[in-house]
Amino acid sequence: MTNDNTTRKKANAVFFAAVMVLSVVAAGFAAPAAAAVTSASAGDVAIGQDSTVQTVTVDSDTAGAKITIDVSAAVSAGAAPQSVSATSPGDDTIDNATYFSSNNTVVVQTTDGSDTNTNVSVDITHDTTDLSAAAGVSYTVGDGSTTMSPTFDAVEPGVQDVSVTSGADLAEEDSPVTQTQAVDIGVPNDGDNQVTVDISEALAAGVQIDDAATDITASSLPTGVSLDQVSLNADDETITFNVSDSSADGTSHNGTFNLDIDFNTSDVSSDNRVEHVFTDDFSNEETSEFKTLEETSTTIGQGDADTEAFSGEVIRLEGFTAGSATEIAIFEFDQDASNNQGTRVDTVSTAPGTEFNYDTDNLGGGEYVFRFDDGSSTDRVNVTLLDLGLEAELVDEQVQTDETIEFDANSNDPQGAYTAELFEADADVDEDSPVDTVTGTFDGAGQVTDSFEAPSETGNYTVVVTHDATDITAQTGEVQVSEAGEGELALPEGSTTVAQGDIANITVEFTETSTGTVVVGDLEDTNYQANITVEDGSGDGEVNLLFNTYAAGGAGSGALVDVANDDD
Structure with a gap:
């Protein structure tokens, strides 16, 4: 019994020892790692296209994985997948790539090469006619074991917004002035877009582009976007250029680039609202605004001392710091009112930009308070508008072609320079060219007598005298020029x-x-x-x-x- 017991105990000891050894051996081996999708990405897609390609890339550490892409979110948003194709950037073999509309899933079956991983690039062709712009649209990508959820944006193609970021005040200068337009644009995958910029209002204001090849440039283009075929079309008064996808990466691109234009402003006229109108192949239309500023003899800015100017001249108003529009309110001067601000007679804004050319002909002579306010700071300048008293009168109202047309002029600006122009009586003196021009200065009493040789063509004429410093004008009556008789x-x-x-x-x-x-x-x-x-x-x-x-x-x-x- 004892032996038997002893034998059993020995046997049991051996059995338990074996179990312990097996347990130790089993503990020395880890379970194999589960297969997983290691990365996935989806390119942005342009909306409003009847056919556009989106590329989805997937990497899995499973050899010969079956890749699935659930595109339900895009379908729900309005996209309509049409077809799929797939390639492998590695050494995988693509057995098939299929879109199943029943569950809105793309399935790509692969056979492993030699690297024990699966790497696929899937091109999904969508009809995005009914797709709306959206951010963060999500796909569910899997390899049978794990999933990832890459996101993409459904972007508007073409020009989405434009604004002037530099050169909003195109002032009269001898050297070119650079204006920068920030252009927000979307470019479909493998697509292009011709953009047209209507610059007719700028040209009408006197600005010019001397050389399109060097004066129109682009910078800071979004990755994958190129710009070329820049041209200036003088007859149409437009600039055109082509924006295209240069990446071939299966994704749409959107972002903002700078369109820089060097303008010749040496003969610019004042216009406090000038527009560039951008249109493109996607029927987009966006507008940017700026100003053109003719040179003035008087500039008034916040912080200035009391100032005098002639009533009727155009003066330059300068607001606060760059980038901040300033509201300028004009009050009649009232010694008994708070801040001497009597009745408000006008209000202007420097937007867009920081400067404004103001025609004091709106006011008349007298004393005024100009209040500058940019929303955080306020300043006032007292301005006195004086009467220039410019007058012009013909010496004779009838002359012959072999005589002279004489006129008298006077002003309250002794020694001031003037320009006198002879026009046909029915001419538009603001638009038409003069028949003849003379220049000179007023004498010490502010008076002058000057003349033109009578034109050889008979008819009625008039003389316009301009005070050069202020551009204030005075016009005579009409003089009749008749054929000279035989002397x-x-x-x-x-x-x-x-x-x-x-x-x-x-x-x-x-x-x-x-x-x-x-x-x-x-x-x-x-x-x-x-x-x-x-x-x-x-x-x-x-x-x-x-x-x-x-x-x-x-x-x-x-x-x-x-x-x-x-x-x-």
Whole structure:
């Protein structure tokens, strides 16, 4: 019994030892790792396309995995998958790639190569006509063991927004001024888009593009986007360029790039709202706004001391710091009112930009308070608008083609420069070219008399005088220019008799002319002849010619001829 017991105990000990050994061996082996999707991504897709390709990439550490892509979220949002194809960037073999519309799932079956992983790139062709723009659309990607949920954006194609980020105030300058437009754009996969920029308003304001090849450039393009075929179309007053997908990565692209235009503003006119209109192949239309600013002689900015200007001139108003629009309220000056702000008479804003050309013709002469306010700071400047008193008047209202058109002008700016222009009476003096131009300065009393040679073409004309510093103008009435008659001279007394050696006073009358020739003697008959040119400098229609008969005889040293009136 004891032996038996002993035998059993030994046997049991052996059995338990074996169990313990097996347990130790089993503990030395770890279970194999579960297969898993290690990465997945989905490219953005452009909406509104009847056919556009989206690429989904999947990596799994399972050899020969069956990859599934649940596209239900895209279908629910309005996309309609049409077809699929797949390739492997590794050494996997693609057995088949199929889209099952019954459960909105793409299935890609692979056979492993040599790397024990599965790497696939799946191109899904969608009809996105009914797809709306959305961010963070999610797919569920699996390999039979685990899943991942890559997201993508459904993006609007084409130009989505434009704004002027630099050069919102295109001021008159001798050197080119660069304007930067920030253009927000979407580009479909493997797509392109021609963008047209209507710049007609800018050209009408006097800005020019001298050389499209160098003056129109693009920078900071989104990854995968290229821009080319830039052209300036003078007849259409447009800029065109092509934006395209240059990546071939199976994804749409969206982002913002800078369109830089170097404008020649040397002949710009003031316009406080100018628009560029962007259109494209996707029927988008976006507008950016800016201003053009002609040079002014007076600039008033926040923080300035009391200022004077002439009533009727355009003045430059400068707001607060760059990037901040300033509201400028104008009040009649009232000594008894708070901050001297009497009745408000006008309000303007520098937006877009920080400057504004203001026509004081809206106000009239007097004292005003200009209040500058950008929402965080306020400042005031007292401005006195003086009367320039510019006037212009014709000396004669009827002249002939061989005469001059004279005018008088005066102003309250002694020594100030002026420009006088002669226009046909029915001309648009703001748009049409003048017939003739003269320039000069007012005298110390602010007065001047100036003239034009009368045009050879008969008709009615008018004179416009511009005060150069302020561009304030004054216009005369009309002068009638008629054809000059045949000029002639006459001796109303017929003949003049004097004793030899005396001075003969010969009266010469002028008709339709102010100059002529008086002939004394006849070389053939008397062997003496004097040809004397006379001019009616005084304008009274006659000249009293003094002829020295003593000098004519060759004796003495006195002058042969003279005139009684020093103006002749």
